[in-house]
Amino acid sequence: xxxxxxxxxxxxxxxxxxxxxxxxxxxxxxxxxxxxxxxxxxxxxxxxxxxxxxxxxxxxxxxxxxxxxxxxxxxxxxxxxxxxxxxxxxxxxxxxxxxxxxxxxxxxxxxxxxxxxxxxxxxxxxxxxxxxxxxxxxxxxxxxxxxxxxxxxxxxxxxxxxxxxxxxxxxxxxxxxxxxxxxxxxxxxxxxxxxxxxxxxxxxxxxxxxxxxxxxxxxxx
Numbered sequence: 001x002x003x004x005x006x007x008x009x010x011x012x013x014x015x016x017x018x019x020x021x022x023x024x025x026x027x028x029x030x031x032x033x034x035x036x037x038x039x040x041x042x043x044x045x046x047x048x049x050x051x052x053x054x055x056x057x058x059x060x061x062x063x064x065x066x067x068x069x070x071x072x073x074x075x076x077x078x079x080x081x082x083x084x085x086x087x088x089x090x091x092x093x094x095x096x097x098x099x100x101x102x103x104x105x106x107x108x109x110x111x112x113x114x115x116x117x118x119x120x121x122x123x124x125x126x127x128x129x130x131x132x133x134x135x136x137x138x139x140x141x142x143x144x145x146x147x148x149x150x151x152x153x154x155x156x157x158x159x160x161x162x163x164x165x166x167x168x169x170x171x172x173x174x175x176x177x178x179x180x181x182x183x184x185x186x187x188x189x190x191x192x193x194x195x196x197x198x199x200x201x202x203x204x205x206x207x208x209x210x211x212x213x214x215x216x217x218x219x220x221x
Contacts, residue, residue: 016143050194090134097127144203151196
């Protein structure tokens with residue numbers, strides 16, 4: 001077991017990527033692959049926007065820093081609470097699905113009338129879809145929390161001030177070289193911060209969209 005395995009979130013990222021698929025294609029072919037539009041929206045667009053923000057000189061100053069840290073901290077706390085709520089809902093829906101499957105097996109064994117069996121099959125399909133949605137919502141909330149936590153860490157790095165380290169580096173590098181390294185470091189950290197912030201916002205929109213899909217599934221006629 002690696003040192004960081006207990007805090008690794010690679011599985012969450014992998015499961016998050018697996019939530020991007022064409023629902024119709026998955027139902028027909030059982031294959032779930034991200035669409036080209038997903039790569040453009042969730043990967044290339046954040047990269048381009050974050051690079052442009054850095055190039056035009058949009059920096060994270062003290063006031064912007066305070067606003068971002070406060071907002072992300074609040075959202076992270078709310079998402080943790082939502083994670084618990086979604087978990088409880090998922091357990092109930094999974095138990096309901098298991099109950100429906102057991103009843104359906106019983107109906108078929110005892111030769112119940114066709115209409116009752118058909119109704120149970122319809123309920124089973126609906127609950128299966130609900131369980132899938134809830135699993136995906138749980139994964140997307142987990143991913144959003146990760147983006148928020150990493151964003152907070154990177155935003156703190158944009159305010160990094162290490163005079164002792166600079167004085168030590170003066171023994172090795174020139175002042176101009178140190179300033180160049182500081183500038184490059186700040187640009188890279190700022191760009192990564194913007195990238196993760198955009199990913200965080202997109203993940204929130206994705207969660208909202210999935211909740212709405214769950215709502216439509218629950219209350220469809």
